[in-house]
Amino acid sequence: MKIRNFGVEIWMNKYETRCELNLAETCVESLTVAELLDLTGTNDIAQQLMPMKLTYGEIEGSVRLRNLVAGLYENQKLENVVTTHGAIGANALVHQTLVERGDRVISVLPTYQQHYSIPESIGADTQILKLTEATGFLPDLEELKRLATPGTKLIAINNPNNPTGSLMDRAYLEQIVEIARACGAWILCDEVYRGTDQEGEDGMTASIADLYEKGISTGSMSKTYSLAGLRLGWIVAPVELIHAVSIHRDYNTISVGMLDDYFAAIALENKDKILARSHRITRTNLAILSDWVDGEPLISWIKPKSGTTALLKYDLPISSEEFCIGLLEKTGVMLTPGSAMDMEGYLRIGYTNPEAALREGLGRISQFLKEFAASAS
Secondary structure, eight states, X not given: OOOOOOHHHHHHHHHTTTOSEETTOOSSSOOOHHHHHHHHXXXXXXXXXXXXXXXXXXXXXXXXXXXXXXXXXXXXOGGXXXXXXXXXXXXXXXXXXXXXXXXXXXXXXXXXXXXXXXXXXXXXXXXXXXXXXXXXXXXXHHHHHHHOOTTOOEEEEESSOTTTOOXXXXXXXXXXXXXXXXXXXXXXXXXXXXXXXXXXXXXXXXXXXXXXXXXXXXXXXXXXXXXXXXOOEEEEOOHHHHHHHHHHHHHHTSOOOHHHHHHHHHHHHTHXXXXXXXXXXXXXXXXXXXXXXXXXTTEEEOOOSSSSEEEEEEXXXXXXXXXXXXXXXXXXXXXXXXXXGTOTTEEEEEOOSOHHHHHHHHHHHHHHHHHHHHHHO
């Protein structure tokens, strides 16, 4: 199987250890083990872990964890959940399970590259639904109707969207469901940033798994819950799809790590505390970023309504890769070029690292913009 290079992952792997200030990071500032235990009031972790026999554990994920994941949704049960190696593993399994050569797959762009490159590699009839500023980076529903021909196998969306931070509310998702139902398509919604909405007590928009009988939600502990190091994700879907996924999962996963499962369960049992922390970071820092954008004449955007990233449009005669390499070399600040996401002319910024680092990084970007504009004039 031939597949395209994964632009964002190659960029991150190449540069994230070389920067001083990583504003390409997409996770809400990661927790240390000590911070997790303190936040959750877990004082006897050694006593809990020392007797644990490190077997493969419960193959589909522990009952404890799967029940907790099901509890993040309105209408889901234990049997609708299977654990995976991060959301990246969840997404890959869904595509590999559903998509065959010649199937029509519709994917939004920009999004996580898996959602169009994996179907393309399988030989699917992959159709791209481009998100633009004209619709606030939301899918154009009329264009989606045009693309969703009878027999379409899968519609892949991303809510909240990476990298734009656009957010489809329940009513918008229900319109997409109507389109999918009319052509018989499954909907895969990558919901890895669910829980980071700028409004609402829990910051969670409705999940596609609760809205559609052929809706599939993928998520993880990485972004919203600040625990990327656990490499713990999940698929929530109808039982028939979970059974089909499990056939493929047997070949590449067996089970997730017992320690990962255990720490994820501790976190989700205390999700309100973790979400409160995440909301403080995302909402405070987006306000800081918004003020900065307002003061930068060379930068424009559609302000995010959720997520941890924003897509910045810049007005300079330079490619996004040249911009990001120049910025990194001169200031030590790392962003992600739009070209890594098939969105040339844009930059992705992650704004949920420590406030001081964000402010310092934005100041350095401003200086870079000022110097570049002066040299070009």
